[in-house]
Amino acid sequence: MTDPLRNLKHEWLGNVRADLLAGLVVALALIPEAIAFSIIAGVDPKIGLYASFSIAVLTSIVGGRPGMISAATAATAVVMVTLVRDHGLQYLLACTVLTGVIQIAAGWLKLARVMRFVSRSVMTGFVNALAILIFLAQLPELIDVPPMTYALVALGLAIIYLVPRFISVIPSPLICIVIITAIVWGFGLDLRTVGDMGELPDTLPIFLLPDVPLTLETLWIILPYSIAVAAVGLLESMMTAQIVDELTDTTGNKNRECIGQGVANTVTGFLGGMAGCAMIGQSIINVKSGGRGRLSGFFAGCGLLFMILVLGDLVSEIPMAALVAIMIMVSVGTFSWSSIKALRTNPRSSSIVMLSTVALVVYTHNLAIGVAFGVLLSALFFAAKIAQLFRVTSTITPDGRTRTYTVEGQIFFASAEPFERAFDFREAPDSVIIDVSKAHIWDISSVAAVDMVILKFRREGTQVDLVGMNEASETIVDKLGVADQPGAMDKLMGH
Structure with missing residues (x-):
């Protein structure tokens, strides 16, 4: 068997059981986030759900980083808010298609190499800020809720952290979902569920052209948003790919990942979905649940579509407390706790870059702005040091x-x-x-x-x-x- 075929077989079939179980956990966690990101962008929940299915499946096939999960994200949703408000959904879909084309061009031009200019301090700041944002995103589910919610979140965290000591065959986040859902059903508890976040779609996505005029005026409307979304999406995807590289001690093809993200977004725009990119939180869930191959991302996307179309009634009854516990675990696992201790020993310039990146990302909720400022600050400190x-x-x-x-x-x-x-x-x-x-x-x-x-x-x-x-x-x-x-x-x- 030739090396390309051997590599292809390994990427798809080298970790089947763990990939399928991890993909199932990711699929469950994708549902509330896809709905939430749709709400952020100002569109119907099905737009984010269709996007998450399409992007997860396509990037698993054509992307360059096995084991990484891509879907609809908050980072891209916030960029599109104004476009949706001023021009409507169809312009969002056209913007998504153009975003994909720009990302494909970036991959062909091998622009992934600019990641070499992102310093370790900026990377650490990016990761820490994302961990904080993931945690802050859970606060609405923890404010003005019945006391039982807190008890179930605490139980969920206990299951997630303690069960792996005794059971490693099944991912602990999946066990958390099953047990907490069973408790809520068994005792008839009236708690917030996935279904409370929005109505789940009940039909397959349909391939349609965005209903916008094919004119230069349309291009000038969507181009600035497409460039911004493409930049934010590639930035988060490249950083997430680098983090997954380190977590799995493997290396992905960053330029192929750029092209894969572009293909996924282009097709998604024709399927009625919004643009997306790699998700560091879901990618970490996948890796920590044992997902390493392309099958995990593929199954996550297909599992998501199956659950919302076939098991929609059951999925809608999953308590948000279970998913909040999983996302808190992701937040805690994402944060670089060693960076706090390192503040006393690292060069002052490195600490300033890291803290500034964290502060600006958390303040603006915009990863691109925070990372760009961190890179600029790193360059200034480096220039000053070399000048000395x-x-x-x-x-x-x-x-x-x-x-x-x-x-x-x-x-x-x-x-x-x-x-x-x-x-x-x-x-x-x-x-x-x-x-x-x-x-x-x-x-x-x-x-x-x-x-x-x-x-x-x-x-x-x-x-x-x-x-x-x-x-x-x-x-x-x-x-x-x-x-x-x-x-x-x-x-x-x-x-």
């Missing part, structure tokens, strides 16, 4: 006629000003040698700084030789430098 490693030393010949400046470190926008200040232009020896063999010239700011130093020395009648440039530095200086051009000083000064 820069130095210039000098020696002069015994006759005082030639001074040699030795530059060490990185010359770029953050170190350009210190570079200029390191030279004494009033000394005016006969000649100056600037040795950059231990340095690297990076950008237009550093080239301008080098030009300015050369021109200031020449203005004082000093001959200047720039020596030791590596090939990359020489290339950028030859391309952007103006020191040897007529009117060079005026060009540098912007005249």
Whole structure:
């Protein structure tokens, strides 16, 4: 058997029992969340449920990260609120299709590699913020409810954490759902159930074109939302994929995952569903329940559709207390508790980045804004640190006629000003040698700084030789430098 076929068989059939059981747990947990996210977006619950089915199934087939669960999410729902309010459901469906096309293009362009620029501090902040948001999302189910709800949530948590010590064959979250549902039914308790969140659909989704005018005006309406949803979706998906990589000690194909997310969203828009992406909470439920292969995501999607169409009456009776207990477990398991202890030992800049990411994500409920700010802050701290490693030393010949400046470190926008200040232009020896063999010239700011130093020395009648440039530095200086051009000083000064 060839390697591709062997890999395909392993991804689908290498963990069948655990994948099926994990997929069942995920399917149950997807129902209330899909309904809640539909409400957030301002659409009928079936829009989120159809989306969760379609996206989960398609990403399990064409995605690049086995074991990761994708469906309708809050991160994408909040971006689409204004579009639905101002233009209606059909524009949301058109937006979902275009979102998918943009994500497919991102995968073909291999934009997943930009994840290399997301630091560990930002990742930790993202995870911690998501854990807090998952917990906060459960609070409405814990406020102004009968006291028995608290008892059942506590019982559910006890089952989830204690049962695995004695039973490992069946995922403890599934046991939690069964036992708490049986208690509520057996004692006839009047508690909030899944059915109270919205009516479940009773028909299969139908393939239809979004009913919008095929005009440039429509494109300009949906394009900004599609770009935003595509960016948020890919960001959360890539981060979730990285987390699942670490949890399972395996590696997924990030660029294939971008394409898979795009295919799923494009098809979902034609099936009457809203855009979605990877779900870190459901992915962790899947992994902790034993799900590792593509079968878990596929069965989660198919199981979701089967439950709402065939077992809808039973599913609607599942107490929310059971699902709240599962999501609290996810919240606790998602949060990086070691990062709290590490605040005392980590560099202050890393701690500031992590805490800022958490604070902004929780405050805005927008993962993209928080992560973008964290990445920007990381870049600023990194630039400041690299700039501090820069130095210039000098020696002069015994006759005082030639001074040699030795530059060490990185010359770029953050170190350009210190570079200029390191030279004494009033000394005016006969000649100056600037040795950059231990340095690297990076950008237009550093080239301008080098030009300015050369021109200031020449203005004082000093001959200047720039020596030791590596090939990359020489290339950028030859391309952007103006020191040897007529009117060079005026060009540098912007005249």
